[in-house]
Amino acid sequence: MSVEVLNESGTEVDLDHLARLARFVMDRMRVHPQAELCIKAVDEATMAELNEQWMEKEGPTDVLAFPMDELRPGLLDVEPEEGVLGDLILAPTVAARQGEAAGHGTLAEIELLTTHGILHLLGYDHAEAEEHAEMFRLQAELLAGWGSQAKAPK
Helix, strand or coil: CCCEEEEEECCCHHHHHHHHHHHHHHHHCCCCCCEEEEEEECHHHHHHEEEEEEEECCCCEEEEEEEEECCEEECCCCCCCCCCEEEEEEEEHHHHHHHHHCCCCHHHHHHHHHHHHHHHHCCCCCCCCHHHHHHHHHHHHHHHHHHHHHHHHC
8 A cells, every 4th residue: 555644744753653653544444556646734824724715714724635536445356446546635733732622632632533534435425323433433343453453562
C-alpha cells in the first residue's frame, strides 16, 4: 500500500507512526495492496479554509476526507478493487485540544481521526443512527486491534 504522509502543520507529527496505522487500517479493511492514500497534516487556518470551501462550515475541523476512486472494503475471497483511496487532511492542533478534553492525549486522538477518516474514504458515514453505530463500532474495533498490535512483542 502506498501511504504518503505530509506535515504542513508547523507542529510535530510522527509521520511514520501515521503511515503504519493507515496501512494497518487499510489491511484490516481488505483494501487492495496497491491502493494509494495521502495524509496531510495542516495548520488551523488551512483547515478552516478547506472546511469552508468543501463543507460550507466555518472554522477549522479535526479531519476532512476526500475520496478519489470510491474504493470500498474488500470482501473475503473477492479480489479488492485497485485505485486511489483518497486524501485525509488532519489538524493536529485541533486533535491536541480534543485529545486533552477526552482525556486520552494527542496521539490517541490523531489515531482516532486517521481511522475515522479512512472509514469515511471507504464509504462509511454517521449521519443516521444505524450508520453511526456501525461506523463507530468498526472504528473502536480497528483502534483496539491497532493497540494490541502495537503492544505485541516483536
